[in-house]
Amino acid sequence: MRLRLRFTKLGKVRFISHRDVARVWERVLRRAGVPVAITEGFSPRPKVHFGLALSTGHESLGEYLDVDLHPDATAPALEPLAEQLSDLLPPGMEVEAIAEVDRRATSLQQAVTSCTWLYALPDAEPGWLSEQADRLLGADELPVTRTRKGKTVHDDLRPAVVSLEALERLDIRTTDRHPEFPSQGPFLRTELSTQPRGVRPQELLDVFDRPLRAQRTVRLHQWITLDGARHEPLLAATRAPHVTGPPTLAAAETAEDIAGVRAS
């Protein structure tokens, strides 16, 4: 049995690395007594799978973790488990949804097709941000220079930018539910595709007319495209045709309700 969890990484805890997050989860699962399957071999490891790495210092409302349970284990009740795990996680990390998914589902890393990002830019002027967003979206190409394997290569960011908009402030519900959430705008929100190759959030800021540095950078969503439609990864996996039984989503609410007020 495989569980997929969606969790947050907000506030001070944003400064721990992807590796640190993995180690935190290993200990939390042990403390919660979750019967995680263990790899065979010389150096046994728990069978847990993470999605796309989040850079140290970036925050998230949509991090994912797949946990394989021991074949002999009885399935735990999901709703109380989410709550129990949240209590054991450090402040700023919270389990927001949990569901049983098919073990054969494509790995998170391969399945995710795009991510929505939010940048908090308290020093920027909302009108200018809005102009810039329009300009970038209207551009035919957004050339960037990257270093890959020691070589300098030229790339075009434009195909990866699915959407981009400036927001003056956020919907109050988001900041209510997450006291650690950055509250000082203006903001930029963008959807960046992760395939064939990911774009680092800073790379987009680098193609603005004036160099921008976000005070906070938050991953709002990860998306899986199935049959041309975008799905939240938990729902995507539970709605897959080969899943038997009803989806056991404990917190069906997705992060989709992160709304904002557009800057003009």
Next chain:
Amino acid sequence: MASVWPQLENLLDRVQKPARYIGLEQGMQRPEHGPDTVSWLLTYPDTYEIGLPNAGLQILYEILNERPDAVAERSYAPWVDLEELLREGDVPLFSVDTHRPAGTFDVLAFNLSAELTYTNLLNCVDLAGVPVHTAARTEEHPLVLAGGHCTYNPEPMADFLDAVVLGDGEEVVAEICEVLGEWRRSGRPAGSRPDVLRRLAQVPGVYVPSMYDVTYDGEHLVSVTPRHPDVPAQVEKRTVADLAEFPYPKQQLVPLTEVVHDRLNVEVFRGCTRGCRFCQAGMITRPVRERPTAQVEQMVRDGLARTGYDEVALTSLSSADFSGIESVVQSTVSGCGDQAPAGPVSVSLPSLRVDAFTVGVAAQIQRARRTGLTFAPEAGSWRLRQVINKLIREEDLYGAVSSAYSQGWRRMKLYFLVGLPTETDEDTLGIAELARNCVELGREHTANPSVTVSVGGFVPKPFTPFQWFGQNTVAELHRKVGLLREDLRRSRGVQLKWHDPKATLVEGIMSRGDRRLGPVIEQVWRRGGVFQEWSEHFDVDRWLTAMADHGLSPDWYAYRHRTEDEVLPWDHLSAGLHKDFLWQDWRDALDELGLEDCRWTPCYDCGACTGYGIEHVVASAVPPAGGSQGTGQDLATGGAVPVDLRRPMAAKAAS
């Protein structure tokens, strides 16, 4: 200014490993500061990764926070990248718990366990916005305290430390809280700082350097004497008589990022009477005080369930000597009942005794993730091991190594010291011989056995029988390492690693230094010499220049043999050990006389028990099985080699 977090968070995007600075560990406390609480900032003067696991700091963190009259938070030395940004942005040193500025605490309490961190202590005090000199501090500044093994000779740091604690801190912090609480309630009136220091000087175990006058005759120290009649002429260390009363840490901190010793740590006993003559820890922490086996088992069980760790270390100076070792190992690996954590648990014994019994225990416990085994024979020949009283016979080592290979280990690490008293080239080369023989034994079990030989330069320490010994020069240590390199060049399977002899020199100068070294430490710090424990930052020239600038000779401090009648800079401090016991042990060392472990044999009256009316707390009346150490076996095995160190010593004494 309640928290520096708003300023700090903008800097953390620009530094390496920002997780060092955020706190949030499991077990972290957010204590309520109040008008009647004495606030302590427990600071480790090295990086978070090194400092976080420090047991002393974690024990005091809990004990202080349990008191109604105290609060404690923690701080660690910021790495050079953050330091630069802090100074640039005028942000002070802070606690990681609530990110409160360091200068707002009543006490900055440092753990001082290595000489090369001295400059970091100054840097932390300075980053806190506090004058580095004791004499320049006023009532508005925190008190700067230190504890830890280096405080048995705090003289080089005397200019910078308001007070120093000798020995176990569990009980004395309460007495310090009382003095400081009273000071707080009095409103810390102008001019009251000397009074509070004088009151602290009367707390047993607390040494206040500024309450003592030092006189020299030429280069020699004549006396260190109290300036007031109510200040003790000799400061005695503190010793907790019964470890069972202190089952700390109860809530071991579990960091979110990787640190050294990242596992559950349970202290099984304190003190060691093996009597290794080079080992300061073994001398100053006497007597042996075991924790009751049932309490250890409880702490292991609770700790694993609480933290989610899958590894527990049973810590002490020689954990295989713990009376309840087999029982604890059994109960840990066979699962912890209903609270069993998922997956296998491994146990580690950080200081393995060198014998087959120990390896048997290790085999039982390291079922998961069997990495390497480390043994510390310390010297390459039986003769030299008698000199240092590390009574491991070759049979013991080979028995241990064979047993380890036969039980599946492939990699061994052997620790040695070079530059020990009376060491000859034959002794040094004995290291290579032992290593080669270990690889040979391994070949019976595996195609590619590997032995790593790790060699450190010996630094004589205060309150050990070797405190009179002049340490080997940098050149001599280099030569000995060179001998080993040359000899091991064609030895397949043996890797040689060594500690920088130049760092050994600086450690040696500081370890037995006096107050005249204060300006040297300050100059090295002012010229940017921080993180001297880190090879990428260590620079011996900074130290040698500073010594020269202050007219001080490294040779005189580090290389010179001391005589029996010499006044040592730490003579006014006491670890309980009688000076004549140490001197006799030094003479015995030169006579190559081993001394059995006093846990299981009659008392030698070293002073550590008798002086304080305490005794060993050891459950087993007989020594553990296996090995020759302390078992009353014939110690005269092995050939005798003439020693000629007594003659130059005597000549020096006469001159």
